[in-house]
Amino acid sequence: MSLIENSTTCLGGLTNNSYMFECEGEQYILRSPGNRTGEYIDRQAEALNAKIAYDCGLGPEVVYCDADSGLMVTRFISGATTPGGDDLKHPAMLRRVVDTIKTLHNKGAVLSGHFDPFKTIERYVTYLKKRGGETPRNFDPALIKAQSIRQALESSQRAPTACHVDMVPENFLDTGERIYLLDWEYAGNGDAFWDLAMLSIEAAFEGDDDKRLLEMYLGEPPRAADAGRLFLYKIVCDLVWTPWAAIQTVNGNRKLDYWSYATERCDRALNMMERAEFEHQLRAVQR
Known part of the structure; x- marks a missing residue:
């Protein structure tokens, strides 16, 4: 690229900064x-996975990537909007998002890296301790209680598939004709239900919303084991992002009050593990 024009700051993510610019009449x-x-994200894997996503028609074109520095340039997708959490509760929008997720899961793509949420928790906690940080007071008791979830999920393992892992609404880009998935920093091969749980918890889904999500994804009414798997993974989602957020605190990220x-x-x-239905959901997954 020879000439950069009209550089403007775009809406950034929770950790990174993004800028839109023009070069020779094209936007990036x-x-x-x-x-x-870069100390806790595998930028080499991200670079490979972002390119795989583009090849699958799910991510923006990667024009330049330097895995050592973490700098990445992608082609700007014109006319696209980001749906909010409430938008995802509308059946028509949810259907389009679910179809995009199913395309990712069913494409047969093999991403770089394996995503295991419990090993990710361990890695984050190890890094956090090296940086002199700490987790919230209730984290250790929660993690101990969650070992029953780990056992239930591992005893009913499903074949790994390509997972985006960070299914927050802000990572969906809707052109009206198709939905793109942004930000492949955490992607890897794992349990498809992780992506569904992330979507559910980030869009503030509840009972009927979760049922609709599963029916759309599965193409049939969910079994008790499916509903249980989603419920358990929603708990694990929060446990993964707890030490992640504590890392942001110790690393000086001021975009949010990350300790809160x-x-x-x-x-x-x-609280979810203290609900009366928790044991029921565990048993449903273990059957």
Whole structure:
């Protein structure tokens, strides 16, 4: 690229900064990684997975990527909007999002790296301790209680599939004709239900919303084991993002009050495990 024009700051993510710019009449997005993110994110894997996503028609074109620095340039997708959490509760929009997720899961693509949420928790906690940080007070009791979830999920393992992992609404880009998935930093091969749980918890889905999500994804009414798997993974989602958020605190990320974010995630996970239905959902998955 020889000439950059009209550089403007775009809406950034929770950790990175993004800038839109023009070059020779074309628009692009420059992603500049957040402080120290390369210490706990595999940028080599991200580069490969972002290119695989583009090849599958699911991600924007990667024009340039430097895995060492974390800098990435993608082609700007014109006329696209990001749906909000409430938008995803509308059946028509949810159907389009679910179809996009199913395309990813059923494409047969093999991503770089394996995503295991419990090993990810362990890795985040190890990194956090090295940085002199700490987790919220309730995190250790929550993690101990969650070992029953780990056993239930591992005893009913499903074949790994390509997973985006970070299914927050902000990572959907809707052109009206298709939906793109942005931000492949955490992607890897794992349990498809993780992506469904992430979508559910980030869009604030509840009982009827979850049932609709599963019916659309499965193409039939969900079995008790399916509903249970989604419920358990929603708990694990919060447990993964608790130490992640604590890392943001110790690394000086000021985009949010990340300590409150970590505490709220942890408390929500613990509250879900204290609900009367928790044991029922465990048994449903283990059957």
